Amino acid sequence: MSTINKHGLSIIREIEPLLPGNVPNIKDRIVSGIYQQAEGISSQVVRTGNPYQAGLEARLDGILTSRWLGFPMMLLLLTLVLWITITGANYPSQLLASGLFWVEGQLLHLFVILGAPAWLTGILIQGAYRSLAWVVSVMLPPMAIFFPLFTLLEDLGYLPRVAFNMDNLFRRAGAHGKQCLTMCMGFGCNAAGVTSCRIIDSPRERLIAILTNTFSICNGRFPTLIALATIFMGTLVARTYSSMLATLAVVAIIMTGILTSLLVSYLLSRTLLRGVSSFFVLELPPFRKPQLGQILIRSLLDRTLFVLWRAVVIAAPAGALTWVLANSFVADTSIFALIAGWLDPLGQLMGMDGIILIAFLLGLPANEIVLPILIMGYLSAGSMLELDSLNALRTLLLDHGWTWITALCVMLFSLLHFPCGTTLYTIFKETRSARWTIFAALLPLALGILVTLMVNYCFVYVLG
Amino acid sequence: MLKTTSLPIQGQEATRNFVIALAGNPNVGKSTVFNRLTGLKQHTGNWPGKTVTRAEGIFSHRNRHYTLVDLPGTYSLHASSTDEQVARNFICFSRPDLTLVVCDATCLERNLNLVLQILEITDQVVLCVNLMDEADRKGIRVDIDMLAHQLGIPVVGTAARSGMGLSRLKDVLDDMVAGKIVTTPRQVVYDPELETSINEIAKRLTPYLPDWINSRWVALRLLEREYSVLDHITDNKNKNYSESILKEEMALCLQ
The missing domain is CATH 3.40.50.300 (P-loop containing nucleotide triphosphate hydrolases)
Structure with a gap:
């Protein structure tokens, strides 16, 4: 290496006297030489007409990125997408649930006929199959509606406009304007979001973007939020408004996530990761006519089935494990109940209970399975065996002392807890630092404990 | 590679x-x-x-x-x-x-x-x-x-x-x-003063450089003081241009 450098240096030594001074000036002249050439060629090759279309796009951009209408439009679009998802997912969810649990009955029947031992039936059907059925019926319909809609906005070219609107906020928080784009990626999948932070060049700002990416609700958490919001928030008001209120609850959680992201970025850039924000040029791409067929196929295959598959692959063994934990006894108490008992005091303080905390802990491999494990936990605690609709789920949760405050705390904790295993691994790969990875797990967890403690305290002791 | x-x-x-x-x-x-x-x-x-x-x-x-x-x-x-x-x-x-x-x-x-x-x-x-x-x-x-x-x-x-x-x-x-198409790429022409420098530097550089690299391009980078390209060129293992030859030429030039 040293010899190579020496040779490089010798060339430089020979050439250097020939190089004119004033480097910025030379760079400018080189760039302007290229630009002139490009302009010259372009003028001979390109013919433009029909300025109307361009005017229309400019006007649309004027609305979508305007100082006053930009944010309301963003909120409106977000609400609309989620409302369509929640309203549309309701019926297919019920249908899938009753279908899949009918199959469970048949399978149970078959096992009885075959004379299978009780533990095998327990692990395979009450454990693996049941959590799998829940994952499919609770998560598939919202995903099948939400992902195509999100992809549609992406294809239209709306995301960079969001980044444009948010740029100022992020810069004031000491972060990079592109962090908004990585945040949007995070709404799909935090692991993908963390990877996409590579588009940020400055290491300081990239680290901030990586650490705050988990505050974007990912695919794995949306279905949980939507289900809980539908079951609990929706039933607080009359039926006509129920899906609207459920939607608003989810929107509020998302907005809380974005605000947390900004706040944490601000705090980090003032403490651990001090520095100035670098500027960047963001090009607003043209609006494009989306290809509907392509969107449907891609978002269904790439996102919906991908997430579902991940959930199924992890949920089935996790369900089986939960069943084993719940049915292995140490002195009359199941291991599951034992751990739940230890965690219960903390859970109660946070407005939840021990089983919910176990569900989050066991859900480390993937956020998708938190809800199924939760259900497994409650079911094995032995309250009811037939679970065939969202109503039954509601009854189950109510039986275990849930109120809408419990649901709110679970939703908040779902937003604010350690990122999933895949995301943590990605963070480690991107930062190459175990310390930052641990920090990335502990920071949101600490926030989550703090926030749920406060919310629970406010509602139970102050208001209630 | x-x-x-x-x-x-x-x-x-x-x-x-x-x-x-x-x-x-x-x-x-x-x-x-x-x-x-x-x-x-x-x-x-x-x-x-x-x-x-x-x-x-x-x-x-x-x-x-x-x-x-x-x-x-x-x-x-x-x-x-x-x-x-x-x-x-x-x-x-x-x-x-x-x-x-x-x-x-x-x-x-x-x-x-x-x-x-x-x-x-x-x-x-x-x-x-x-x-x-x-x-x-x-x-x-x-x-x-x-x-x-x-x-x-x-x-x-x-x-x-x-x-x-x-x-x-x-x-x-x-x-x-397949080599059925021969290209004659358009060359960017810079202002006369810059062109003089580019040509002069490129001419001096040519003997040092392997033939796969465009000396004009290297000249432009050196004008921008981007010396790291030289490391990349010598780092790049290229069998058509053995490093020993490069070394000899360098030694000759240094004398």
């Missing part, structure tokens, strides 16, 4: 893998072209910076095998950001057999800056003017033949989303690799 260093002999021709670098501004449909050519199904998004990881895909056409390397989208090759460095170093020092540049027909002028910069590095370039359908919709006409004439390289108009022009693009890529 992706490229095979020895010259292809007749028998190897069929099994040889040709490397094509895919370059272009952000958000011009590079990923769509990539997917169309390789049959890979990456999701393409309508926002700049979607492609952060370098993707590679393979395809075959007329019995030749190709590896297509999707480079990050950049507006220029000034190496001021990591993306630009990655793209530039790949095109320049990894020496793909061919560089396919994708352009947006609706804003050709801005895209041409990158094309001209790439033409300063290599003459094995094919230009794909994408989004022709969208340009059409906006009433923008691009004269493809004229553009090819002006740039001195093959140019193909495409609408990758619908697949228009893709098969012709493959044919042209193949013709280039």
